[in-house]
Amino acid sequence: MITKYYNTNDNNSIICELCPHNCHIKVDKTGICGVRRNVNGNLEILSSGIIASSGLDPIEKKPLYHYYPGHKIYSIGGYGCNLKCTFCQNHEISQNVPERSNGFRHNQPADLVAKAKFLPENIGIAYTYNEPTMFFEFMVQTAELAKLEGLKNVMVSNGFINLKPLDELTELIDAFNIDLKSFSDNFYKELTGGRLNPVLNTLSRIKESGKHLEISFLVIPTKNDSLDDSLAMFNWIATNLGEDTILHINKYYPAYKMQVHPTSTSTLVELYELAKTKLKFVYIGNLHSEEIGCNTQCPSCSATVIKRSGYHTSLSALDSKGYCKICGYGPIVILD
Numbered sequence: 001m002i003t004k005y006y007n008t009n010d011n012n013s014i015i016c017e018l019c020p021h022n023c024h025i026k027v028d029k030t031g032i033c034g035v036r037r038n039v040n041g042n043l044e045i046l047s048s049g050i051i052a053s054s055g056l057d058p059i060e061k062k063p064l065y066h067y068y069p070g071h072k073i074y075s076i077g078g079y080g081c082n083l084k085c086t087f088c089q090n091h092e093i094s095q096n097v098p099e100r101s102n103g104f105r106h107n108q109p110a111d112l113v114a115k116a117k118f119l120p121e122n123i124g125i126a127y128t129y130n131e132p133t134m135f136f137e138f139m140v141q142t143a144e145l146a147k148l149e150g151l152k153n154v155m156v157s158n159g160f161i162n163l164k165p166l167d168e169l170t171e172l173i174d175a176f177n178i179d180l181k182s183f184s185d186n187f188y189k190e191l192t193g194g195r196l197n198p199v200l201n202t203l204s205r206i207k208e209s210g211k212h213l214e215i216s217f218l219v220i221p222t223k224n225d226s227l228d229d230s231l232a233m234f235n236w237i238a239t240n241l242g243e244d245t246i247l248h249i250n251k252y253y254p255a256y257k258m259q260v261h262p263t264s265t266s267t268l269v270e271l272y273e274l275a276k277t278k279l280k281f282v283y284i285g286n287l288h289s290e291e292i293g294c295n296t297q298c299p300s301c302s303a304t305v306i307k308r309s310g311y312h313t314s315l316s317a318l319d320s321k322g323y324c325k326i327c328g329y330g331p332i333v334i335l336d
């Protein structure tokens, strides 16, 4: 598949404009992500339509807690990533790009949409598992068809994308979960190969678009768990995106090249309590505990409006439009 968002120079070298790396790619070479190759001055995607992983997931698994809670979504992902996180929890597919696309099944958007339509209790398609920007054009084609069929589109992303292609996505994607891996540019540079500011720009742009947004923050001991940086992050979110922004503070487990010990419960709870001083909806993820950071409370009357146990969700005090049944506050979640 030929892609867009690039410019070709006189000597057939290319500047890719899809993500903030803006790679300069010579003929027969790929960019940093490894999935976009310069073939005689055309930028081709090596892995378009190749599905590395798929499944019908609870939407809470994305995680999205305020978008059709209790529903399921057909989730698909491919290979490759434009970041090189040393702690990647999905490194088998994100850091493993097929050398050649021969021998892989190349799915068609229409086939995936047809499957999504007939899966029981499914609300749409989530582009997830690896970084969906890597299959940007395939995602756009699939999302256009899905939208025509009345399905919802969800993107789970590292947020490292340029604003022009992001604007194309916000026309099609209904809900985003974006990683905010740290509030330190050094962390991004040293442990991900990216930069902080483009991710902040992505978050602001999605907010401006009016599309549903939730944020994930994976807390890695000694790497991004400083209270000062975290408070700066929570302040930035509250000031720039609004205090009703949904934040998931997630427990890290050793993965890939990062082998520091898992995040302690006390650190997660401390950050949770700090975030709650700035934001209305904060959750703790990957903790496998139902004691704190699972349920949704109404910010106005404090009633528990959603109870969660693992991926089981019960809308205990929400009406059909997502408003608190006790005091009428809302909408707290999107339900239609």
Ligand code: SF4
Residues within 6 Å of the ligand: 016, 017, 018, 019, 020, 021, 022, 023, 030, 031, 032, 033, 034, 035, 036, 082
């Ligand atoms: S999408 Fe890939 S090739 Fe394009 S700028 Fe980003 S890392 Fe480079």
